[in-house]
Amino acid sequence: MSTRGSSTSASPGTWPGRGSTCIPWGSSVAEVLERAGGMADGRALKAFSPGGASTNFLPGRLADTPVDFDALAEVGSAMGTAALVFIGEGRDMLDLGLSQTRFFRNESCGKCVPCRIGSEKAVAIVEQGGTGHGGDTRALLQRLDRTLAKTSICGLGQVALGPLMSVFRHFPEETEADHE
Amino acid sequence: MRRRQTSTLTIDGQSVHVAAGTTIWEAARQVGIDIPVLCHSTRMRPVGVCRMCVVDTGARTLAASCVRECENDMTVQTATAEVIEHRRTLTELLLCEQPDESAREASTGDDELLALARALGIGEVPFPDGGAGHPRGGDDSSPVIAVDHQACILCDRCVRACDELQHNDVITRTGKGYATRIAFDLDAPMGASSCVLLRRVHGRLPHRGADQQGRNRPAGDGGRGIMKTLPVRDTDGRPDPDIGPRGGLHLPLLRGRLRADLRGRPGR
Numbered sequence A: 001m002s003t004r005g006s007s008t009s010a011s012p013g014t015w016p017g018r019g020s021t022c023i024p025w026g027s028s029v030a031e032v033l034e035r036a037g038g039m040a041d042g043r044a045l046k047a048f049s050p051g052g053a054s055t056n057f058l059p060g061r062l063a064d065t066p067v068d069f070d071a072l073a074e075v076g077s078a079m080g081t082a083a084l085v086f087i088g089e090g091r092d093m094l095d096l097g098l099s100q101t102r103f104f105r106n107e108s109c110g111k112c113v114p115c116r117i118g119s120e121k122a123v124a125i126v127e128q129g130g131t132g133h134g135g136d137t138r139a140l141l142q143r144l145d146r147t148l149a150k151t152s153i154c155g156l157g158q159v160a161l162g163p164l165m166s167v168f169r170h171f172p173e174e175t176e177a178d179h180e
Numbered sequence B: 001m002r003r004r005q006t007s008t009l010t011i012d013g014q015s016v017h018v019a020a021g022t023t024i025w026e027a028a029r030q031v032g033i034d035i036p037v038l039c040h041s042t043r044m045r046p047v048g049v050c051r052m053c054v055v056d057t058g059a060r061t062l063a064a065s066c067v068r069e070c071e072n073d074m075t076v077q078t079a080t081a082e083v084i085e086h087r088r089t090l091t092e093l094l095l096c097e098q099p100d101e102s103a104r105e106a107s108t109g110d111d112e113l114l115a116l117a118r119a120l121g122i123g124e125v126p127f128p129d130g131g132a133g134h135p136r137g138g139d140d141s142s143p144v145i146a147v148d149h150q151a152c153i154l155c156d157r158c159v160r161a162c163d164e165l166q167h168n169d170v171i172t173r174t175g176k177g178y179a180t181r182i183a184f185d186l187d188a189p190m191g192a193s194s195c196v197l198l199r200r201v202h203g204r205l206p207h208r209g210a211d212q213q214g215r216n217r218p219a220g221d222g223g224r225g226i227m228k229t230l231p232v233r234d235t236d237g238r239p240d241p242d243i244g245p246r247g248g249l250h251l252p253l254l255r256g257r258l259r260a261d262l263r264g265r266p267g268r
Helices: A029-035 A069-074 A093-107 A113-127 A137-151 A155-159 A162-170 B024-030 B081-095 B103-107 B112-119 B157-165 B258-262
Strands: A006-010 A020-024 A045-049 A085-088 B006-011 B014-019 B145-148 B171-174 B181-184 B210-212
Touching (some): A020 A029, A029 A045, A093 A113, A093 A155, A113 A137, A113 A155, A113 B081, A137 A162, A137 B081, B014 B024, B081 B112, B157 B171
Antiparallel strands (some): A006 A020, B171 B181
16 A cells, blocks of 8 residues: 555445545545445445546446555546545446536536537537447547547546546446437 | 756657757757647747647657647657547547538638648548537628638637737637637627738638638639728717728728738838
8 A cells, every 4th residue: 555544535426424534544435335324225336436527437346446546546547536426226327427528528618629529529429329420439439538638738628538438448238329 | 957958859760959948849840840730820829729739758648749848858759640540530520510611722722621631531520510500600790701600610820810910909719618719809790899800810710710701702812802991880889981990091901911911011
């Protein structure tokens, strides 16, 4: 473990114990959830977002990951603001991913091409249920994600498609065109 | 610590020695490497908004070469497969917003965006069409210059030209994000704004956001132009074509480079 001490974690989401809590460094995501009283309605943990709107979603099976910079980066997400969001079984992951990208699209300052146009096109593609050209939706969005991540002026554009792509990665069955 | 006066860096395997403050784009040009640009113009300060000029410096993200200064021992790659792919994606993003026809390409044949698309071999654009139905609209309030917001790529050249070259500070951006567009004064119609319709401004555009009315005239029209008085507001705010800004002295507005070339000449 590369860091020590305590961490404050805020946890909105589908469980009763909302708010901030202070945890020993190295505590797992699952331990934070347990501290907060578990999921509402006894639902299973489907997924979580460890650190705010810009961090990638992770499946529930990775809940043993420590709330730690390196550990969360290793599993493909990030500590971010440690604002944990716990998502219960039954939630539509594509809808959640899209809502994050819509947020960044709405907040884009509009200065640079990749973020200004790219975030809007990503939203449009998902809203219309695919590329509309019969092409590979996932591949097109991945290409968009790469360009925003590498060429945007600032961090907003760089992460705008990240959460959405993490849904494609971890919950591909929910991204099929005929998913309901 | 004394600031270095020069830097030596490597661009696409070539060693380049430059003065401090030289940008990567400028250094590349010195050794014959032309990095594509859309928003950049050598006559104005760089802003790095189109991202077409991005290069790989080995950092986490790609750097806009028009704004990034050279550093000693920097290694730059301007045309890796990854960089080219990003240029294609950026060009496709711009193209999917365009109206079907480019008036600039039709009139003077120098639409820089279309030229870039041809150079990159872009065929069908895979992104949803944002130009259909011309949602961003236009502004035909000026008697001489028509603005097509749908064709505007927000390169910021008009804004910088009005600020830095003409010091009139008329053009700005309004809105945010995807809805951003250029505006005159506090988003007045162009013909009712403090814009004085200088050819220098819209002649700088890489593409075609603003073009002159009567563009059906042959492209080789330079010199024989439209004589048009500058509009001055009457008391109801309507432009009065008979009154010039000095109370009766008409200032002809010459189309073409003639006026811009005559400015500052002795005897003018």
